[in-house]
Amino acid sequence: MERNKALFKGPFLEVGSRDYGSTEKIRTSFPGETYVGVDMQAGEGVDLVVDLTMPFSDVDALLGGNRFGTIFCLSVLEHCEQPFLVAENISRLLAPQGVLYVSVPHAWKFHGYPSDYWRFTHEGVKKLFPQLTFDMNIARVSTDVEGDLRPVNEDISRLRISGKWFRKRDECLKSIGADVLAMAGRIGLFRWLTQHRYLVPPTMIEMVGVKPRDSQQATR
Known part of the structure; x- marks a missing residue:
């Protein structure tokens, strides 16, 4: 995130922002910016309780019709019963040329918040967000060893x-x-x-996607 910080522009939306005690406080990296944290449960770090599996019109109303320059979705999609629906709503909340920073587990122990359903590959992330363009030169594989960042290739997690x-x-x-x-x-x-x-060590996939300027997907 620090390496690619110049790519991220406000306003910001963090999906799954509830602080469980070890949650990275991303908003502190963007002081003075409009930053909204949403989660399915109220708690520290949550500005609005939003269920991203609701019809988009309901999600849109809760967020005041706003579109976001950057959306963070970190270690969230594995906990979603309907990840394709959540991903579609996230894509619609991005402004044209908006940026999504998404982190998903490729291999990780079961961890329920409240439950745990899925594991992903980089190609799977592209299928979840077909409207976005992902720069695979930026994408990284990370493990539970601090500082262990690798390119995404055929040796992922191996x-x-x-x-x-x-x-x-x-x-x-x-x-x-x-x-x-x-x-x-x-x-x-x-x-x-x-x-x-x-x-296969504990492995996360970190990717950055950009919404095209001329996206056909509704922005309002």
Whole structure:
């Protein structure tokens, strides 16, 4: 978010803004801007209680007919029973040339707020928001390791127990560790780990989409 902050312009809408105790307070990064936080439940960080699965006319009325230059939707869509409907309403709330920053889990433990339904790929995000154009040079894969950001490619979330796989990526220390684990597996040690072809660490997908200036989707 900090790296691409120049892309984000007001007014701002945060979908799923309720503070559960460890929630990032995004609005503090944009002081002096119009910033609206919505959630299905009232609480700290929530300006309006809005159910984004309602008919768009109802959502639009609750938000005063406003359109937003930037919408943040972070770790929300996995909790939505109807993610396509939520995504459609989010797209309609964006102003022309508005920006969506969306974060979804590719692989994560079950976590109910109040429940947990879906996991996503980057191609799935594009299907949810077909009206938007996503810059895949900006898109990133992140894990639960601080600072671990990677490009989105065919190796999304994958950690191979193979020294050869790491050496192709010039990661020599990791390749040595993988070779050691592979050898241990061959003699029956760490079978719970080494019997798998690859492991999937907790992984999020972060993407930025832009609504075209001439979008055919209604803006009012």
